[in-house]
Amino acid sequence: MKSYASAPLTSIREYPKPEMLEQFLMGKSPTLCFVDLASDKERGFAQIAEIQRFNSELSVIALLSGNDPELILRCLRQGAADFLIQPITDEQLSGALGKLARLLKLDDGAHQTFAKIFCFMPAKGACGASTLASNFAFQCKRLGAKRILLADMDPLTGTLSFLLKVKSSYSFMDVLTRGSEKDLDDDLWKAMVTTSQGVDVLLAPEMLVEGVNDVRDAAPVLEFARSRYDIIVVDMGGAYGEWALSLARMANELMLVTTNELPALQAAQRVLGYLDNNRIGRWKIKLIVNRYHRDVGLNREVIGTALHTEVFHIVPSDYEAVQRALMEGKPIPSNSAFGKAMTQLADRVGGREQTTKKSSSLGGLLSLFSRTSS
Secondary structure, three states: EEEOOOOOOOOOOOOOOOOHHHHHHHOOOEEEEEEEEEEEHHHHHHHHHHHHHHHHOOOEEEEOOOEEEEEEEHHHHHOEEEEEEEOOOOHHHHHHHHHHHHOOOOOOOOOOOEEEEEEEEEOOOOOOOHHHHHHHHHHHOOOOOOOEEEEEEOOOOHHHHOOOOOOOOOOHHHHHHHHHOOOHHHHHHHHHHHEEEOOOEEEOOOOOOOOHHHHHOOOHHHHHHOOOEEEEEEEEEOOHHHHHHHHHHHEEEEEEEEOOOOOOHHHHHHHHHHHHHHHHHHHHHEEEEEEEOOOEEEOOHHHHHHOOOOOEEEEEOOHHHHHHHHHHOOOOOOOOHHHHHHHHHHHHHHHOOOOOOOOOOOHHHHHHHOOOOO
């Protein structure tokens, strides 16, 4: 244990396994982490990803053996705040720490807040994740959030422009393109988003654009936005692929949306297994059952037992209210069954206690999941 400028330092002399890293980050609660890429470039790069997965707000500085522009860009896109090149001098270190202090506004004692990211992930198509995401974003205004971003990050089939009846000449693809060429600024960002009823909206491409099938990393978009908003609500197109995984890793809360119909629940089971295999922690996943109808499909208790995951929230089927709001491009009224459920959802994730009813019967349908349950 050493100290620098009265700050305690802890040294880990080998690349820790994920379990050890998670325990260390939770136990020590560090504010800055130096990651060695000089000894092993790929393992060090993977370590940055692991740190961001466990604590996306932790500042990371990459330690490099030489001036490698491609590696530097990879590290920054992966989430590193800055880098140092060997031999590391006092000037380099002071400059990096000064930059972090300015970014976080630590020199005047005022910590800059970073947006909490809620990602709505459909278990399969037509589960209503986009409807939930858009209405949840408007609910966040009621909870007091002043700066809210609703981002349609579905590169192929984004529908928020249709749901909200808004248009824009730009999409998140333009943010990615500009961000790779030069740093974004506030004026450029304002041109990229459009506003709907007090919420900034970043849209998906309306038509297929060049490079849309090659997107892998959402960090350039969300990292820029995190320091400018209180809450970011992301509408994801699905669960699979590097693009979806990058969103899932950056999410503070991952809302997995399904219905209580058997095909959707089987899809949700597969998604949970895929997320487990890609080290997306179950602790951040919240299972939401949309369009719930007790007379159709499985009940709440059966769903939770079959998927080995607690059902976090249920949104009832409310076809008329949803369709009416869809035609008008407006949030679904809070006095409707759907609106009341969304109010409860926002209250729960905002820390307000809610009581939920559970059905008593498991029935005989659990056997349908026995072949693929983990």
